[in-house]
Amino acid sequence: MNRTAAIDPAYKPLSVDTLAERLAGVEAIAARLGADRSAWRCREVGDGNLNLVFIVEGRAGSLVVKQALPYVRLVGESWPLPLKRAFFEYHALVRQADRDPGRVPEVVHFDEKQACIAMEYLSRHIILRRSFIAGDRVARLSEALGLFMARTLFRGSDLSMDTATRKADLTLFAGNVELCDITENLVFSDPYFEAEMNRHTTPQLDGVVAELRADHALKIEAQHLKSAFCSNAETLLHGDLHSGSVMVSRDDIRVIDPEFAVYGPIGFDVGMLIGNLLMAYFAQRGHEAQAGERDTYREWILDQACEVWSVFESEFSRLWRTERTGILYQRTLYEDQGHALAAEAALSQRLAAIWRDTLGFAGIEMHRRILGLAHIAELEEITDEDLRAGCEERALRLGRQLVVNRGALRTMNEICALARAMETEAVT
Numbered sequence: 001m002n003r004t005a006a007i008d009p010a011y012k013p014l015s016v017d018t019l020a021e022r023l024a025g026v027e028a029i030a031a032r033l034g035a036d037r038s039a040w041r042c043r044e045v046g047d048g049n050l051n052l053v054f055i056v057e058g059r060a061g062s063l064v065v066k067q068a069l070p071y072v073r074l075v076g077e078s079w080p081l082p083l084k085r086a087f088f089e090y091h092a093l094v095r096q097a098d099r100d101p102g103r104v105p106e107v108v109h110f111d112e113k114q115a116c117i118a119m120e121y122l123s124r125h126i127i128l129r130r131s132f133i134a135g136d137r138v139a140r141l142s143e144a145l146g147l148f149m150a151r152t153l154f155r156g157s158d159l160s161m162d163t164a165t166r167k168a169d170l171t172l173f174a175g176n177v178e179l180c181d182i183t184e185n186l187v188f189s190d191p192y193f194e195a196e197m198n199r200h201t202t203p204q205l206d207g208v209v210a211e212l213r214a215d216h217a218l219k220i221e222a223q224h225l226k227s228a229f230c231s232n233a234e235t236l237l238h239g240d241l242h243s244g245s246v247m248v249s250r251d252d253i254r255v256i257d258p259e260f261a262v263y264g265p266i267g268f269d270v271g272m273l274i275g276n277l278l279m280a281y282f283a284q285r286g287h288e289a290q291a292g293e294r295d296t297y298r299e300w301i302l303d304q305a306c307e308v309w310s311v312f313e314s315e316f317s318r319l320w321r322t323e324r325t326g327i328l329y330q331r332t333l334y335e336d337q338g339h340a341l342a343a344e345a346a347l348s349q350r351l352a353a354i355w356r357d358t359l360g361f362a363g364i365e366m367h368r369r370i371l372g373l374a375h376i377a378e379l380e381e382i383t384d385e386d387l388r389a390g391c392e393e394r395a396l397r398l399g400r401q402l403v404v405n406r407g408a409l410r411t412m413n414e415i416c417a418l419a420r421a422m423e424t425e426a427v428t
């Protein structure tokens with residue numbers, strides 16, 4: 001893993017005591033918060049793996065100020081990480097806002113030297129993981145996320161972009177090396193051997209972990225998927241589209257935190273999201289006061305997984321038919337020759353390939369969140385370790401099926417049936 005990072009001498013981490021003084025001169029920020037900076041109230045709320053996050057409230061309004069630290073917050077200064085990830089996050093937010101308006105927080109100010117983005121504060125929203133833990137349904141979740149993925153992934157690909165824009169953008173995001181390196185190792189390799197930073201619920205999961213790490217078919221497929229992530233630069237990905245990167249309120253859903261943005265396979269974002277929905281499904285046992293209490297909620301989560309794929313598929317198909325103006329599958333070759341049916345066949349083939357990738361990436365995400373460094377709150381907050389291990393083992397076993405059998409699984413209904421069967425199976 002690359003462990004070097006040069007820090008700009010002008011860079012200084014913000015603190016609750018210095019933020020107002022340091023940002024008061026930024027016109028866009030003062031305009032949003034109110035000119036009287038003595039009235040600005042600031043708190044640090046970052047609970048993610050990497051950055052500082054401040055909420056600042058003034059007389060006129062509020063903002064979130066997110067600043068990259070020169071190291072991985074989760075691990076500490078022993079793991080340096082370049083500040084330039086804020087640059088990639090900013091550029092990804094701008095593109096996503098353009099491709100699916102209203103779905104990402106509005107950017108108010110970006111300071112590249114200070115690796116800091118000031119953006120809209122979503123005061124009514126909570127992280128989606130919190131809803132899953134509480135057992136709360138979120139209105140229009142699958143619709144919002146399915147549309148977001150279809151629009152950003154289609155419009156950021158060579159199905160939509162011209163060659164000059166596309167190549168320039170590919171070059172720009174190719175600089176997001178260290179975050180890519182994190183994904184390559186933490187997601188695709190570390191879970192499958194005894195890597196230094198790994199952890200799992202022990203001793204309960206020791207048996208299944210040994211089984212998975214000795215599973216040749218799984219290890220080969222995991223590297224095939226890693227190869228697709230590294231080499232198949234189909235589109236600009238969000239790059240970290242899990243339930244911690246989605247904020248929800250009664251009537252609004254936003255996608256945040258695209259600092260892992262890079263060009264990669266379309267199925268990577270879709271699979272990561274579906275993998276997180278499936279893990280939230282298996283985690284429910286750990287959050288119900290009595291067995292079965294959350295049966296209908298569990299089913300609701302599976303419905304979200306089915307619908308997110310069907311919304312993605314139908315919006316992607318709509319865009320294919322109406323916005324296919326890029327480098328690939330030009331209309332001049334198909335519709336303009338009277339070969340619209342061939343364009344439809346090509347669409348089906350592309351969707352089938354995205355589906356296979358999606359299942360594989362979903363399974364890999366389910367493994368790395370249970371075996372690797374970065375775990376998820378839905379499982380981590382189950383305090384009874386035996387109960388937690390049961391939820392985790394079911395997710396691990398379904399994950400394995402998704403990775404290894406992805407070529408044979410055809411529909412989300414099949415995946416849901418597998419999840420239901422796994423949920424009722426006795427484990428550990």
Ligand code: SR1
Binds near residue numbers: 050182183240374
């Ligand atoms: C060291 S960073 C660990 C994880 O946190 C981020 O949210 C990404 O998911 C990354 O893999």
Ligand code: MG
Binds near residue numbers: 048049240245257
């Ligand atoms: Mg994040």
